[in-house]
Amino acid sequence: MSRLERILAIAAALFAVLAIALPLGIRGDAVVMSWTGVLSVAWPVLVLLLLALFTLKLPPLVSGLLAVAGGAVVLFELAQFDSAGWGYWALLATAWLVAWLFAERLSARLASGAERRRWLGMLVPTMFGLAVLVAWEAGTRGGNVPNVLLPAPSVIWARIVANLPILAADFQQTFLKAVLAGYAIGNGVGLLVAIAIDRSPFLKRGLLPIGSFVSALPLVGIAPIMVMWFGFDWPSKAAVVVLMTFFPMLVNAVAGLNVTVAMERDLMRSYASSYWQTLFKLRLPAAAPFIFNALKINSTLALIGAIVAEFFGTPVVGMGFRISTAVGRMDIDLVWAEIAVSALAGSVFYGVVALIERAVTFWHPSIRGGTT
Amino acid sequence: MTAVVSAKNLGLTFRTNDGDVVALSDVNLEVQPGEFVSFIGPSGCGKTTFLRVIADLEQPTSGTISVNGMTPEAARKSRSYGYVFQAPALFPWRTIEKNVALPLEIMGHSDAERKARIARTLELVNLTGFERKFPWQLSGGMQQRASIARALAFDADLLLMDEPFGALDEIVRDHLNSELLKLFAATKKTIAFVTHSIPEAVYLSTKIVVMSPRPGRVTDIIDSTLPAERPLEIRETPEFLEIAHRVREGLRAGHSYEQS
Known part of the structure; x- marks a missing residue:
C-alpha cells in the first residue's frame, strides 16, 4: 500500500465521520441529519467498517463497488432536502475519495502486472467519468445552482x-x-x-x-x-x-x-x-x-x-x-x-x-x- | 566477351562549401562477367563512390565508364544491376515477401511470375518460412539476407554490394559470407563488393581492388589464386594469408606519404 493510498483511505474515513455527524441539509424548517434516513447513515458506516476491517487493504473491486454504491447514495440523498448542508458535502467527498482509492489501487495492480485482466484498465476512466457526473449532479442540485449558470446532467439528459x-x-x-x-x-x-x-x-x-x-x-x-x-x-x-x-x-x-x-x-x-x-x-x-x-x-x-x-x-x-x-x-x-x-x-x-x-x-x- | 564494367581515367570531384573534394581520380578498371570483385580501402578512398557511379547514383566528372557496354544511366534504366545497401532498407509496412516483390511490381512482372521468383530467391538466401513476417520481426542478419533476396529477385546479372555485412557481428558475418559464396556459385552472377575487412575481401573475391584515399584511387589489383570451392577453414592456409598480406601491403602503400 503506497503512501498516497494510505492518505486517501484516512481522508475517506475522516469525511465518513463528518458525513455521519454533520447535518445533511435543510428541508422546510427542519434540519435533516444522516440518521434520518437509512442509506445516508448506512453507507458511511460501511466505509468506516470496511476500511477498519481490511486495515486499508481493501481489494480493488470491493472499493470499486463501494464507490459505485457511494455515488448512488449521494444521488439518492438529493431528494431528501431542499438545500445541502456540510454533511452532504462530506458524503460527496467520501464517495469521491473511495472512487479515487479504487482507481489508484487498480492502476497500481495493472502497472505491476499483478492484475492480468487488461480490460479492467477500462474501469479507471469509466469510474472517473462517473465520478465527474455525480459530483456535477450533486454540486448543481445540492448547491441550488441556477440552470442558466450550469444545469445538472440529469436536466441536460432530459432535454436531449x-x-x-x-x-x-x-x-x-x-x-x-x-x-x-x-x-x-x-x-x-x-x-x-x-x-x-x-x-x-x-x-x-x-x-x-x-x-x-x-x-x-x-x-x-x-x-x-x-x-x-x-x-x-x-x-x-x-x-x-x-x-x-x-x-x-x-x-x-x-x-x-x-x-x-x-x-x-x-x-x-x-x-x-x-x-x-x-x-x-x-x-x-x-x-x-x-x-x-x-x-x-x-x-x-x-x-x-x-x-x-x-x-x-x-x-x-x-x-x-x-x-x-x-x-x-x-x-x-x-x-x-x-x-x-x-x-x-x-x-x-x-x-x-x-x-x-x-x-x-x-x-x-x-x-x-x-x-x- | 564485353566487360561488365569498364572504367577509363574515371574521376569524380564533389563540390562542397569547403572546396572541392576529389573522391575518385584516374580509375582504370575492367570487371569481366562471372568475377567477384572486392573493393577495399580505408574510409574516403572512394570505393562506395565508385560503386555508386556504376549504379548511376553519382555522376563522374571526368573519364568514361560503361556498364554492360552502355552508359550507367542506360544500364540502370534497363535494370541491369541489383544494389544491396549498407542497411537493409526494407519497407516496414511490407512483409518480407512483399519487400522482395517490390522491384518485381515496379518492373511489371505478372503475379505468377512474382510468386515463383519470391519463392526461389527466398530459398537462395535461406529465408523460406519467413514470407509473412515483417522486417522488424527479424534479426539484422535476416533483414540483410532479405535485402539480398530483393536485389536478386529480378535476375540482373550484376550485383552491387556496398558493405552489406558491415553492421553485423562477426559470427553472423562469417555465416553470411559462406552463404554468399554458395549463392555466387549457384547464380553465376558478377558481383562488385565493397568492404573494409581484409579477410572478407580475400575470402570472397576472385579479384581484389585495393584503393587509397585523398585522392581516391586504385593502388593495386590482385587476382586471387584461391580455388572456387572455399570452406571457412581456407582462411588459415598459407595461400590465403599471402594474399591477405599483399592486400595489407597495398593498403599501407596508399598511406605511405601521409604524415601519420
Missing part, C-alpha cells in the same frame, strides 16, 4: 431525450453534411496540393505561403464571405471547414513526403522506378503517420469550424444555429444538449480516425511499441 428530433436534424445538417463534406474536400485538396508542391519547386515557393496566408484568415471574417459565395445552406459551412482543414493537412503531408531517407530513394532509383511508382510505393506509405496526424487534428477542427460558421447566416437548422438562438432565449439547457451531442460526435469521429490510423500505420514504432 425530449428534443431528439431537433438534435437529430441539427446533427444531420451540421455534421453529416457540412463537416463530412468539408473534411473530405479539405483533406483531399491539402494532400493533392502537398503532392503538387513536392513535384515542383516553383509551387513550393508560391503555394506554401498562400496556404499559410489562408490559414491565418480569421474564421469570423471568412464565414460571412462564404455565406455570400455559397448561400445560406450547408455548402458555405463546408467551405469554411475546407479552409480550416486544408492547411494542417498541407503542412503535415509536405513534411511526411520528405521523411524518406536517401538510401530508400536510391533503392527506388536503382529500380528505375517512375515518380508515381516511388510516390505510391514508398513516399505515401512513409508519410502515412504524418497524414493521419493531420486527419486527427482536422477531425476536431472541422466540427468547431462548422458550428461557428453557422453563427453567420444559416437556414433554421444546424447545431451552431440552435446554440446561437437558444442562448438568445436563455434556453441554456438546449445549448448544453447541443454541446453534449457535438462533444460525443467529435470524440467518436476522432476515435474512428485513430482506429483507422492504428490499422494503416501498424508498422510504425510508435504503434507497434518497438524501436526503429
Whole structure:
C-alpha cells in the first residue's frame, strides 16, 4: 500500500465521520441529519467498517463497488432536502475519495502486472467519468445552482431525450453534411496540393505561403464571405471547414513526403522506378503517420469550424444555429444538449480516425511499441 | 566477351562549401562477367563512390565508364544491376515477401511470375518460412539476407554490394559470407563488393581492388589464386594469408606519404 493510498483511505474515513455527524441539509424548517434516513447513515458506516476491517487493504473491486454504491447514495440523498448542508458535502467527498482509492489501487495492480485482466484498465476512466457526473449532479442540485449558470446532467439528459428530433436534424445538417463534406474536400485538396508542391519547386515557393496566408484568415471574417459565395445552406459551412482543414493537412503531408531517407530513394532509383511508382510505393506509405496526424487534428477542427460558421447566416437548422438562438432565449439547457451531442460526435469521429490510423500505420514504432 | 564494367581515367570531384573534394581520380578498371570483385580501402578512398557511379547514383566528372557496354544511366534504366545497401532498407509496412516483390511490381512482372521468383530467391538466401513476417520481426542478419533476396529477385546479372555485412557481428558475418559464396556459385552472377575487412575481401573475391584515399584511387589489383570451392577453414592456409598480406601491403602503400 503506497503512501498516497494510505492518505486517501484516512481522508475517506475522516469525511465518513463528518458525513455521519454533520447535518445533511435543510428541508422546510427542519434540519435533516444522516440518521434520518437509512442509506445516508448506512453507507458511511460501511466505509468506516470496511476500511477498519481490511486495515486499508481493501481489494480493488470491493472499493470499486463501494464507490459505485457511494455515488448512488449521494444521488439518492438529493431528494431528501431542499438545500445541502456540510454533511452532504462530506458524503460527496467520501464517495469521491473511495472512487479515487479504487482507481489508484487498480492502476497500481495493472502497472505491476499483478492484475492480468487488461480490460479492467477500462474501469479507471469509466469510474472517473462517473465520478465527474455525480459530483456535477450533486454540486448543481445540492448547491441550488441556477440552470442558466450550469444545469445538472440529469436536466441536460432530459432535454436531449425530449428534443431528439431537433438534435437529430441539427446533427444531420451540421455534421453529416457540412463537416463530412468539408473534411473530405479539405483533406483531399491539402494532400493533392502537398503532392503538387513536392513535384515542383516553383509551387513550393508560391503555394506554401498562400496556404499559410489562408490559414491565418480569421474564421469570423471568412464565414460571412462564404455565406455570400455559397448561400445560406450547408455548402458555405463546408467551405469554411475546407479552409480550416486544408492547411494542417498541407503542412503535415509536405513534411511526411520528405521523411524518406536517401538510401530508400536510391533503392527506388536503382529500380528505375517512375515518380508515381516511388510516390505510391514508398513516399505515401512513409508519410502515412504524418497524414493521419493531420486527419486527427482536422477531425476536431472541422466540427468547431462548422458550428461557428453557422453563427453567420444559416437556414433554421444546424447545431451552431440552435446554440446561437437558444442562448438568445436563455434556453441554456438546449445549448448544453447541443454541446453534449457535438462533444460525443467529435470524440467518436476522432476515435474512428485513430482506429483507422492504428490499422494503416501498424508498422510504425510508435504503434507497434518497438524501436526503429 | 564485353566487360561488365569498364572504367577509363574515371574521376569524380564533389563540390562542397569547403572546396572541392576529389573522391575518385584516374580509375582504370575492367570487371569481366562471372568475377567477384572486392573493393577495399580505408574510409574516403572512394570505393562506395565508385560503386555508386556504376549504379548511376553519382555522376563522374571526368573519364568514361560503361556498364554492360552502355552508359550507367542506360544500364540502370534497363535494370541491369541489383544494389544491396549498407542497411537493409526494407519497407516496414511490407512483409518480407512483399519487400522482395517490390522491384518485381515496379518492373511489371505478372503475379505468377512474382510468386515463383519470391519463392526461389527466398530459398537462395535461406529465408523460406519467413514470407509473412515483417522486417522488424527479424534479426539484422535476416533483414540483410532479405535485402539480398530483393536485389536478386529480378535476375540482373550484376550485383552491387556496398558493405552489406558491415553492421553485423562477426559470427553472423562469417555465416553470411559462406552463404554468399554458395549463392555466387549457384547464380553465376558478377558481383562488385565493397568492404573494409581484409579477410572478407580475400575470402570472397576472385579479384581484389585495393584503393587509397585523398585522392581516391586504385593502388593495386590482385587476382586471387584461391580455388572456387572455399570452406571457412581456407582462411588459415598459407595461400590465403599471402594474399591477405599483399592486400595489407597495398593498403599501407596508399598511406605511405601521409604524415601519420
